[in-house]
Amino acid sequence: MSETVERHEFNAEVGRLLDLVVHALYSEREIFLRELVANAADAIDKRRFEALTQSDLSVPADARIRIVPDKEGRRLIITDPGVGMSKAELAQNLGTIARSGTLAFAQTLAESQAADKPSLMGQFGVGFYSAFMVADRVEVTSRRAGSEEAWTWASDGRGDYTLATAARAEPGTDIVLHIKADADEYLEPIRLQTIIRKWADHITIPITVAQDGKDEPANEGTALWRKPKSEVSEESYTEFYRHLGHVFDKPWATLHWRAEGALDFSALLFIPGMKPFQAVEGDRESRVRLHVRRMFITDQAGLLPSWLRFVHGVVDTEDLPLNVSREMLQSTPVLARIRRAVASRVLSELKMRARDSQDYATFWENFGAILKEGIWEDAESRKDIAPLLRFRSSALEGWVSLPDYVARMKPEQEAIYILVGDDTDVLSKSPQLEGFRARGVEVLLMADQIDTFWPERLDSFDAKPIRSITQGTVDLSKIALPLEADEAADLSKLIPRLKEALKADASDVRVTDRLVDSAVVLAAPQHGPDLQMQRLLRRAGRSVGSDLAVLELNPRHPLIRKLAQRAETAADLTEAAGTLLDLARLQDGDSPRDPVAFARRVAEALAGELR
Numbered sequence: 001m002s003e004t005v006e007r008h009e010f011n012a013e014v015g016r017l018l019d020l021v022v023h024a025l026y027s028e029r030e031i032f033l034r035e036l037v038a039n040a041a042d043a044i045d046k047r048r049f050e051a052l053t054q055s056d057l058s059v060p061a062d063a064r065i066r067i068v069p070d071k072e073g074r075r076l077i078i079t080d081p082g083v084g085m086s087k088a089e090l091a092q093n094l095g096t097i098a099r100s101g102t103l104a105f106a107q108t109l110a111e112s113q114a115a116d117k118p119s120l121m122g123q124f125g126v127g128f129y130s131a132f133m134v135a136d137r138v139e140v141t142s143r144r145a146g147s148e149e150a151w152t153w154a155s156d157g158r159g160d161y162t163l164a165t166a167a168r169a170e171p172g173t174d175i176v177l178h179i180k181a182d183a184d185e186y187l188e189p190i191r192l193q194t195i196i197r198k199w200a201d202h203i204t205i206p207i208t209v210a211q212d213g214k215d216e217p218a219n220e221g222t223a224l225w226r227k228p229k230s231e232v233s234e235e236s237y238t239e240f241y242r243h244l245g246h247v248f249d250k251p252w253a254t255l256h257w258r259a260e261g262a263l264d265f266s267a268l269l270f271i272p273g274m275k276p277f278q279a280v281e282g283d284r285e286s287r288v289r290l291h292v293r294r295m296f297i298t299d300q301a302g303l304l305p306s307w308l309r310f311v312h313g314v315v316d317t318e319d320l321p322l323n324v325s326r327e328m329l330q331s332t333p334v335l336a337r338i339r340r341a342v343a344s345r346v347l348s349e350l351k352m353r354a355r356d357s358q359d360y361a362t363f364w365e366n367f368g369a370i371l372k373e374g375i376w377e378d379a380e381s382r383k384d385i386a387p388l389l390r391f392r393s394s395a396l397e398g399w400v401s402l403p404d405y406v407a408r409m410k411p412e413q414e415a416i417y418i419l420v421g422d423d424t425d426v427l428s429k430s431p432q433l434e435g436f437r438a439r440g441v442e443v444l445l446m447a448d449q450i451d452t453f454w455p456e457r458l459d460s461f462d463a464k465p466i467r468s469i470t471q472g473t474v475d476l477s478k479i480a481l482p483l484e485a486d487e488a489a490d491l492s493k494l495i496p497r498l499k500e501a502l503k504a505d506a507s508d509v510r511v512t513d514r515l516v517d518s519a520v521v522l523a524a525p526q527h528g529p530d531l532q533m534q535r536l537l538r539r540a541g542r543s544v545g546s547d548l549a550v551l552e553l554n555p556r557h558p559l560i561r562k563l564a565q566r567a568e569t570a571a572d573l574t575e576a577a578g579t580l581l582d583l584a585r586l587q588d589g590d591s592p593r594d595p596v597a598f599a600r601r602v603a604e605a606l607a608g609e610l611r
């Protein structure tokens, strides 16, 4: 067979990443073995998954990962019968950085303090490239399952790599590391055994290390989730969690249980201790792994609803056949029942942990925004999720729950009041809150994208309606103002004049008791989209329809009083009306309709003052 050899440059990012990996990132070089073994195990799982629909790809019964040190040749070889890589996949996976942001993150990491490194590192796997910490040349020979062709990728990690035709009897991958002069220890079978036991014991695929010509088992290979809880140490849980999630932090929650009876399954689930650094945009599916009788089947069985997609873990059942098909995964009632059982177990864990508010805040700040999606999209779970929500509040620091809020409601108060915007700190200063603050009425402040949507679906909590304070007419008149307020001006002449002047820009002009210090405020029309929704629509370039905002006036404010007097005469109020509307928009963080005209009017008004 004639050999073809092609030379390719690494893209510039890979070059820089390699440099960081080798020189700045890791203090423990031994983790290269963990990374390579994890990749090999993933490749075997992938092949098993593909075999569900293509039986000729099936993984050999004695599949294992072999580690073979060759002292004389100064080589370390890692072999797996996994899915393998085609020529294009070799170039793509080992010649570029697939995930955007990886390089930037590696740089941050390299520059960070030693003390912060371990936790940052958790967000980050350099994976395959870590081989260059111990090797000055790496060769990867791979044959894609389902193909006859094999290719060898080779590089000394310095700018370029080659791709050459090769031969391999079976699908799978061999990684050959040419060990550096100062890395002799990684040619010692005992040392390799120790590393595997430390880092890869939870991998259920057998791993062997060759010693004196014999393959010796190196991992225990028991399925951790099948062991009784009492036999699993915290370290083993943590190590398994890290392996599953490709992370390095500690789980915030570990849920390990066995269901027996109507359903028969074991589950080991984790809620991460921090937000994933590289959240895959658009991927909203739960990635909890489904095993049948220990054997990995798929991580795409949607075992948890997407609003619990931050949960990692494994569910292993006796109730499905090993050759379960993809169609069956969609339709079998067994899986539907398992899904319900698993989700309800996660919710009860959250409920229990929510009793410790400080502890729960960690979870909430990481994943609260995702949990809220459940209120929007899951009618069945809505009632269970609602008490788990937490909010910023106009009345106090920290996180507030709906039950807390309801317990603090004023006797005359009719609704749970909310204000939605882009930033809770900005919201907490909003004039929209003035009348509520003055009357001692608490308002919940929300600034996640999803907050524009879910309140409408929940509608009420504990029989109290949830109302946006910028929507419709909020009636505060039943709750007395504790301080003495100025007499309200009579606006009966002013209002029709302003309505006329603003007929193209406001759907209504009316008196409000929501204000104390400010003259004006905007409200959404009673049956149209709320203000934040209008803002989102506008930013997305969508029309907000005919639902113009309502301009509300504070009849006790000096400016409004003066205008009310002016309205008694025939004076022209068009400009003043426009300025009022623009002021209200500015307060809510929006621009005046015509910034230049607005600036001119304000300047003229000031000039009048100064004259």
Ligand SMILES: Nc1ncnc2c1ncn2[C@@H]1O[C@H](COP(=O)(O)OP(=O)(O)OP(=O)(O)O)[C@@H](O)[C@H]1O
Binding pocket: 035, 039, 040, 043, 080, 082, 083, 084, 085, 093, 094, 124, 125, 126, 127, 128, 129, 173, 246
């Ligand atoms: N032994 C292998 N068999 C098949 N494919 C592999 C093997 N090793 C690596 N790959 C492929 O190369 C890709 C890149 O591997 P690498 O270890 O750099 O990153 P990763 O595993 O995707 O991410 P991370 O290390 O952060 O978990 C893998 O996603 C996989 O597709």
